[in-house]
Amino acid sequence: MSLTPIGESRQKVTVASLKEKKLRHEPITCLTAYDYSSARLVDEAAIDIVLVGDSLAQTMLGYENTLSVTIDEMLHHTKAVRRGVKHALLVADMPYGSYHTSPDEAVRNAARFVKEAGAEAVKLEGGEKRADLIRRIMDAEIPVAGHIGLTPQSVNVMGGFKVQGKTLNAIEQLMRDAVALDRAGVACIYLEGIPREVAAMITAEIETPTIGIGAGPDCDGQVLVFHDILSLTFAAPAKFVRRYGDAAAEIAHAVQAFRRDVLSRQYPSDAESYHLPKETRSALEAVLERKRAMRGR
Ligand code: KIV
Numbered sequence: 620m621s622l623t624p625i626g627e628s629r630q631k632v633t634v635a636s637l638k639e640k641k642l643r644h645e646p647i648t649c650l651t652a653y654d655y656s657s658a659r660l661v662d663e664a665a666i667d668i669v670l671v672g673d674s675l676a677q678t679m680l681g682y683e684n685t686l687s688v689t690i691d692e693m694l695h696h697t698k699a700v701r702r703g704v705k706h707a708l709l710v711a712d713m714p715y716g717s718y719h720t721s722p723d724e725a726v727r728n729a730a731r732f733v734k735e736a737g738a739e740a741v742k743l744e745g746g747e748k749r750a751d752l753i754r755r756i757m758d759a760e761i762p763v764a765g766h767i768g769l770t771p772q773s774v775n776v777m778g779g780f781k782v783q784g785k786t787l788n789a790i791e792q793l794m795r796d797a798v799a800l801d802r803a804g805v806a807c808i809y810l811e812g813i814p815r816e817v818a819a820m821i822t823a824e825i826e827t828p829t830i831g832i833g834a835g836p837d838c839d840g841q842v843l844v845f846h847d848i849l850s851l852t853f854a855a856p857a858k859f860v861r862r863y864g865d866a867a868a869e870i871a872h873a874v875q876a877f878r879r880d881v882l883s884r885q886y887p888s889d890a891e892s893y894h895l896p897k898e899t900r901s902a903l904e905a906v907l908e909r910k911r912a913m914r915g916r
Contacts (some may be wrong), residue, residue: 622681629665629705629706630670631705631706632667632706632707633708633739634708634739634740634806634807637667637668637708637806637807637828637840637903638827638828640667640828640839640840641827641828641839644677645838646839646841646860647667647807647828647830647839647841648665648666648667648668648840648841648843649666649668649669649670649830649840650666650668650670650842650844650845650848651665651669651670651671651672651674651675651678651842651843651844651845651846652669652671652699652700652703652704652844652845653671653672653675653678653679653696653699653845654679654699654700654703655699655700655702655703656703657700657702657703657845658699658700658701658702658703659703659704661704661707661845662703662704662705662706662707664789664799665706666707667707667708667711668707668709668710668807668840668842669700669704669708669709670710670711670756670842671693671696671697671700671710671711671712671738671740672712672742672844672848673685673693673707673712673713673714673715673771673772674712674771675686675688675692675693675696676688676692676714677703677852678845678846678851680692682773682785684771685714685715685772685774686715686772686774686775687767688714688715688822689714690713690714690716690717692714692729692844693711693712693713693714693717693732693909694731694732694735694736697709697711697732697736697738698722698735698736698737698889699716701736701738707852708739708806709737709738709739709740710738710739710740710741710742710764710806711736711738711740711741711742711839712741712742712743713725713728713729713732713742713743714743714772715772718743718752722751722755723745723753724758725752725755725756726731726755726756726759726761729756729759729761730759730761730762731743732761733761736820738847739762740762740763740764740768740806741756741761741762741763741764742763742764742765742809743756743763743764743765743766744766744767744771744772744773744916745765745766745767745770745773745796745798746765746767746792746793746797746800747792747795747796747799747800749765749800750775750799750800750802750803753765753800753803753805754803754804756778757803762805762806763805763806764805764806764808764809765796765800765803765805765807765809765827766806766808766809766811767796767797767800767808767810767811768784768791768793768809768810768811768812768813768834769781769782769783769811769812769813769833770811771811780812780814781803781812782812782814783812783813784813784817784831785813785814790817790820793813793817794816794819794821795825795826796822797810797821797825797827797829798825799826799829801825801826801850804827805827805840805853806827806828807827807829807830807907808821808825808828808829808830808838808855809829809830809831809832809842810822810829810830810831810832810834811833811834811836812831812832812833812834813833813834814835815834815835815836815837816835817834818831818834818835818837818838819835819838820836822837822838822839826888828840830842832859833857833858833859834859837894838859840852842888843860843861845914847860847862848860848862848863848864849862849863849864849865849867849868850859850862850864850865850866850867850868850914851867853867869909882904
């Protein structure tokens with residue numbers, strides 16, 4: 620099934636076209652995707668950015684948080700998503716530990732996302748303190764997306780997943796972070812888990828498009844996690860999550876119906892079975908008849 624009407628041509632989304640959208644005050648859309656089928660659905664729905672978020676640690680791999688996911692796991696999922704995306708900008712998260720030890724290793728790892736997995740930009744968490752590293756990665760011709768506010772890879776430093784930027788000092792630091800990333804020339808900045816008022820100030824102050832998650836409606840764009848909008852997370856949603864479907868209920872319903880049909884021998888039906896060609900069937904019946912006759916002697 621394709622959601623793109625036949626004949627409708629869509630422009631490829633690029634880092635430059637995101638910036639043009641901000642200038643035109645056109646909202647930017649972003650969703651996570653972690654495999655081929657979700658990537659196709661998201662891309663064919665004309666979403667601007669497909670993000671292979673390290674949230675796949677929880678949604679796809681069942682880890683407690685994002686800290687454990689490895690670069691090889693992220694590359695594996697990014698390759699699958701690449702095969703499903705035609706028009707959206709494909710951004711991949713650099714996982715915890717892949718850019719924290721040395722700038723050389725960070726550049727090498729960022730290049731793996733482009734070279735091996737086909738990502739068009741990499742995302743890494745942190746503001747002011749990452750600006751030099753981001754410049755190094757961009758010097759290697761790799762666009763970078765920033766991510767500030769509630770940065771899940773800092774969960775142990777933050778003492779939990781808490782809304783950030785609630786004091787004057789914290790607001791000031793967030794502003795410095797956003798301006799540092801803006802000056803470094805990032806493709807976009809994800810603003811996660813910060814008060815609406817702070818996100819609005821940042822968005823008005825910088826030229827880089829901001830993409831909010833739990834950051835209110837005044838960002839240049841919005842991102843949500845694929846599994847959150849479809850109720851596939853087995854947990855109560857965060858305040859900012861809007862659920863647009865109940866895939867868990869749909870899947871549970873289908874799986875239970877299949878089990879019932881197998882147990883009651885309703886599945887498969889004759890129409891769902893393959894049959895022998897007529898001549899083979901007649902020949903087989905003749906062979907079986909001969910065997911029965913020989914046994915009866
Ligand atoms: O990993 C992720 O899904 C993200 C988004 C929530 C921004 O980083």
